[in-house]
Amino acid sequence: MVRFCTSVLIMVLLFVALTMSGCNQAKDDAIHIGVIAELTGDIPAVGASCKNAAEMAVKAVNDTGGIDIGGKKYPLKLQIEDSAGRSDQAASAAQKLITRDKVIAIIGPNASSGAIPASEIAETSKVPLISPWSTNPKTTLDPRTGKQKTYVFRACYMDSFQGRVLAAFAMGELKAKRAAVLYDVASEVLKGQAEVFKATFEEKGGAITGFETYTTGNKDFTVQMTKIKNDNPDLIFLPTYYSDVPLQVQQARRFGMNVPILGSDAWGSHDLLGLCGKDCDGSYFSSHFSANSTAPGVKKFVDDYKALYGSIPDDVAALTYDSFGILFEAMRKSGKPASEDIKNAIQKITGFQGVTGTITFHEGSGDPEKSVVILQIKDGEFKWFADIKP
Amino acid sequence: MAYISQQFLNMLQLGSLYAVIALGYTMVYGVLSLINFAHGDLFMVGAFLCFVATAKLHLPFVPVIVVAAFGTVLLGVAVERLAYRPLREAPKVSAIITALGVGVFIENFTLALSPYPRHVPEILPNISWNFSGLTVSSIQVLIIVVSVLLMASLDFIVRKTRFGMAMRALACDMKTLPLMGVPVNTIIALTFAIGAGFGGVAGTMYAMAFPVIDPYMGIMIGWKAFIAAVVGGIGNIRGAMLGGYILGAVETLAAVALPSTYRDFIAFTLLLILLIFRPNGILGVPKTLKV
Numbered sequence: 213m214v215r216f217c218t219s220v221l222i223m224v225l226l227f228v229a230l231t232m233s234g235c236n237q238a239k240d241d242a243i244h245i246g247v248i249a250e251l252t253g254d255i256p257a258v259g260a261s262c263k264n265a266a267e268m269a270v271k272a273v274n275d276t277g278g279i280d281i282g283g284k285k286y287p288l289k290l291q292i293e294d295s296a297g298r299s300d301q302a303a304s305a306a307q308k309l310i311t312r313d314k315v316i317a318i319i320g321p322n323a324s325s326g327a328i329p330a331s332e333i334a335e336t337s338k339v340p341l342i343s344p345w346s347t348n349p350k351t352t353l354d355p356r357t358g359k360q361k362t363y364v365f366r367a368c369y370m371d372s373f374q375g376r377v378l379a380a381f382a383m384g385e386l387k388a389k390r391a392a393v394l395y396d397v398a399s400e401v402l403k404g405q406a407e408v409f410k411a412t413f414e415e416k417g418g419a420i421t422g423f424e425t426y427t428t429g430n431k432d433f434t435v436q437m438t439k440i441k442n443d444n445p446d447l448i449f450l451p452t453y454y455s456d457v458p459l460q461v462q463q464a465r466r467f468g469m470n471v472p473i474l475g476s477d478a479w480g481s482h483d484l485l486g487l488c489g490k491d492c493d494g495s496y497f498s499s500h501f502s503a504n505s506t507a508p509g510v511k512k513f514v515d516d517y518k519a520l521y522g523s524i525p526d527d528v529a530a531l532t533y534d535s536f537g538i539l540f541e542a543m544r545k546s547g548k549p550a551s552e553d554i555k556n557a558i559q560k561i562t563g564f565q566g567v568t569g570t571i572t573f574h575e576g577s578g579d580p581e582k583s584v585v586i587l588q589i590k591d592g593e594f595k596w597f598a599d600i601k602p
Numbered sequence: 603m604a605y606i607s608q609q610f611l612n613m614l615q616l617g618s619l620y621a622v623i624a625l626g627y628t629m630v631y632g633v634l635s636l637i638n639f640a641h642g643d644l645f646m647v648g649a650f651l652c653f654v655a656t657a658k659l660h661l662p663f664v665p666v667i668v669v670a671a672f673g674t675v676l677l678g679v680a681v682e683r684l685a686y687r688p689l690r691e692a693p694k695v696s697a698i699i700t701a702l703g704v705g706v707f708i709e710n711f712t713l714a715l716s717p718y719p720r721h722v723p724e725i726l727p728n729i730s731w732n733f734s735g736l737t738v739s740s741i742q743v744l745i746i747v748v749s750v751l752l753m754a755s756l757d758f759i760v761r762k763t764r765f766g767m768a769m770r771a772l773a774c775d776m777k778t779l780p781l782m783g784v785p786v787n788t789i790i791a792l793t794f795a796i797g798a799g800f801g802g803v804a805g806t807m808y809a810m811a812f813p814v815i816d817p818y819m820g821i822m823i824g825w826k827a828f829i830a831a832v833v834g835g836i837g838n839i840r841g842a843m844l845g846g847y848i849l850g851a852v853e854t855l856a857a858v859a860l861p862s863t864y865r866d867f868i869a870f871t872l873l874l875i876l877l878i879f880r881p882n883g884i885l886g887v888p889k890t891l892k893v
């Protein structure tokens with residue numbers, strides 16, 4: 213009994229000590245902004261890009277003395293939490309940022325699997341959350357009321373839109389009539405993209421020859437590829453994460469399938485080029501951002517990023533940068549540094565010139581209006597191929 | 603016809619890998635009645651050693667296999683010496699928890715060194731042969747042939763050599779064996795070494811066939827190989843080989859006949875049903891009969 217009591221006591225003391233240690237923050241007049249990124253787990257490259265762009269955006273503002281709200285300059289402070297690419301950790305990170313760090317707004321998580329649970333917490337705690345990369349409708353939609361969440365926004369376009377554009381692109385530019393789809397059934401985003409693609413492709417008169425799936429962690433796609441090959445498609449659509457793409461493309465090529473391969477925004481990491489090598493050459497995918505775009509501000513962003521981190525920013529970095537851009541713009545217009553005023557200001561943003569395109573929000577919706585970029589992999593590089601406006 | 607043979611080949615490739623990994627589980631269980639949950643992670647370490655040997659050291663094929671096998675053998679023996687041997691007299695549950703802990707440790711250690719997925723460069727030029735629609739790649743042939751050779755040599759060792767006899771005796775009665783002058787610790791260490799080495803070779807072959815590797819790759823494969831070992835009858839070496847091919851076949855057939863979403867679901871349901879009727883696995887013998 214004594215031993216039991218002592219261990220309980222020690223645990224309580226440890227818990228109190230650990231929670232107290234976070235309490236003496238937030239007393240300066242710095243404004244705290246939370247970031248939830250996938251620093252470890254399945255997609256660490258996504259988390260790393262997000263963290264880099266976040267630090268760069270905040271540093272740029274702090275170098276000018278802070279952000280100007282209602283005539284006063286406030287320095288900014290970043291609180292970065294790791295979601296490990298998992299839903300439960302994303303939710304607890306959001307909880308921690310809001311209750312312990314008292315952040316005024318949250319940027320992230322990027323993956324929808326984390327963004328959906330984190331957005332629930334942000335919505336109930338009335339803290340604005342902007343997910344840079346989450347394309348799933350459920351991130352901004354409240355499943356209970358069927359209405360849009362009021363405190364949740366995203367900097368990217370949605371799955372449904374992306375799936376529609378890709379199906380139109382496959383039939384139009386690539387002249388595909390018979391498409392096969394292979395996707396990761398464990399990911400809501402990818403499943404959404406695959407389903408919308410299928411629906412649009414069939415609606416426009418095309419045939420889906422195979423609709424194959426796998427679960428995260430599988431590396432052997434030989435069975436699915438053999439099935440796909442047997443039906444003779446003239447295009448393969450792979451809404452899969454960049455770490456799976458090389459294996460799938462390679463196995464398709466190994467079975468002698470030389471049809472065009474189309475991917476979604478989940479391909480958009482420069483690591484893909486190193487992982488895939490020559491096999492991916494000639495493939496297309498939709499993206500949020502092209503580093504060789506001539507839009508205003510892009511060159512400066514790319515140069516600054518390259519100078520700091522030595523690599524070309526990918527779409528997560530660009531979207532994170534734009535999420536901060538949207539947030540800063542809203543903070544300047546909000547009049548006072550309060551979560552509710554910032555939320556109201558974001559809803560009124562029109563024609564914000566970001567590095568991923570012109571972003572406009574409409575009252576009552578967290579989903580912006582913007583264009584889709586189609587990139588092609590060529591000679592070991594991502595090359596701009598087409599810009600598709602809504 | 604070509605389609606069916608192609609799927610049969612896919613099945614053989616998958617089954618061979620499962621079988622080789624399953625041997626590691628079954629051998630350790632056979633001598634110690636311990637489920638070495640870290641075995642899937644040894645497989646992962648084998649794949650990473652293959653990556654280091656090819657991408658960083660630029661070694662050719664045979665040295666790559668040697669580096670991967672030798673590295674995992676050392677790790678396997680070290681794990682046995684440091685984590686399992688001190689707990690040999692402890693309750694079984696503690697040993698199993700330790701095994702899980704060692705697995706998580708190895709994963710996170712690799713994660714700390716390299717959180718990103720890695721691309722393993724081609725070691726052997728990939729040649730594809732085409733027989734009227736059936737595509738056979740050199741890597742598939744390599745995996746199947748090497749696996750069969752490994753399994754045949756292990757079967758020979760266990761059945762025909764003094765070491766094999768000692769291993770079988772250890773499985774029967776660990777208390778009496780030292781009295782017969784058998785160095786029990788050495789036999790156990792050698793068993794771990796062989797199991798780990800097989801895991802390492804399987805990891806290398808896997809990395810050659812599916813050249814994007816990450817620190818979590820061993821978890822699912824490890825579970826599946828463990829299940830293959832249980833289906834075949836854990837502790838039984840021929841059972842593990844049989845179990846590997848059965849699991850490979852069930853998984854492939856499930857994905858061929860039904861939407862691939864149901865692949866694991868169907869595979870595992872069938873295995874559960876099989877275990878209801880043969881709780882000791884296909885070739886397993888109930889423990890009580892041995893007394």
